[in-house]
Amino acid sequence: MLRFNRILDQWLTVTTAAAIIVMMLHIVAHALARSLFDAPIYGTNEIVEYWYLPVVALLGIPAAQLQKEHITVTMAVDRARPATAAVFKIFACILGCLVSLAFAWFGLSKALDYMAIGQTADVSSVITWPVYFLVPIVFVLLAVLYVLDTIVIARTGEPDLDLTTGEPAETDLENRSY
Template structure:
């Protein structure tokens, strides 16, 4: 039995998130490799490689990765206690957990927005270098706002469809045979 196909809008959203993350990862790998080769063979490393990796590449890959993992339902879950709950309580525990996660993500988005605006106002740079870093700060509130919406939607789904089996909602998985 094959996995159910995803709605077109969801596939487009995944592409809009994952393609930039993959492109940035490949650029980062090329940059680091070029830096290592030039350092070893020509004794002339690329300037500010560490700053670009630390302040540009890694935040972009990590934050887009958080959003993509939540969109795909592929975060790691340790449901040791959840399995022991009565079936009737599971949707409500899920709803409370998702609602708390939405509130926390909203708090990070709000704080991240304030920090991004401050970084922009002072034209923040990466450490003591001249590499600007303030634009990446705006990805933090964007990513966490997206996570807030995703967690809020998961909360609504858990309340509206308390009988939905989690295996049915995970892409690429099949429900267990009875």
Template sequence: MALIVMMLHVVAHAMMRHFFDAPIYGTNELVAYWYLPAVALLGIPAAQLRNEQITVSLLVDRMKPMSALIFKVFGCVLGSIIALGFAWFGLGEAMEKMEIRATAGVVDIVAWPVYFLVPIVFVLLAILYVIDMVMSIRARAPEVDLVAGTTAEHETEEDSAL
């Protein structure tokens, strides 16, 4: 949604600048300080939820399911710790920006609320890692679909030939 709004805003800005010589005030700052952080940060937990992040599973695909599950649990614990670390440091930065009432560049567009996206997104990511880990342990399967709550099926060569 933020991507569509950003696109419409930038197009309207370009049209106003070109046809009426009156660009929309603060477009560059709104894009840089509001739209892009929202698009980039909200995509992180969305990718985790849909299991669409980039993975290199060369080693894990060759393991027995229980060994792969152990690696999955380790990865989820490590991912949660790292995400909570980013959230903690992001919260400190957001609090500092709130105290000084940070604005976007040299214009007076308020920018400090966007900094709170970092801790919110990374706490959400840590929660998703924990949910993924718990569901994997309960299913005794290394890959689960967080949305459907079922184990993910691997496509075999026979399936792809059909």
């Protein structure tokens, strides 16, 4: 399971970094073509808005889950015994899985609707409907990560394991000030 998480984390990081680099190169080429040759690249704003940015934003969601980088409020769990904290974390993971599956279902229905009508960008003919299928893919992946997290917590009893290393996740309890 840890190997799957490490590979997934690397894939998400590389894919997101590649999308950012390609987006930057596209924007620079557009700016240079517009200013030097008075010939901007058609649909650059729409491609950035409807393709690059959703890829970067959506792939960051499961990456943050894998790296335990989501914002969490842990006032009650940090003060609880490990067994109680594990129960709370399992409940939170199950709830997160259900919400993720609901987002995936809604995203899939919207993606199918947009595919049926051939969704394009607002003011241009840049096709945008395929990127909407990333929403259900990402949220199903997130639900799977929640299930894996639940299994690890139930098996080990440790509520704060980093799923990429198998070690306890870093916390900064000693540096907190209330």
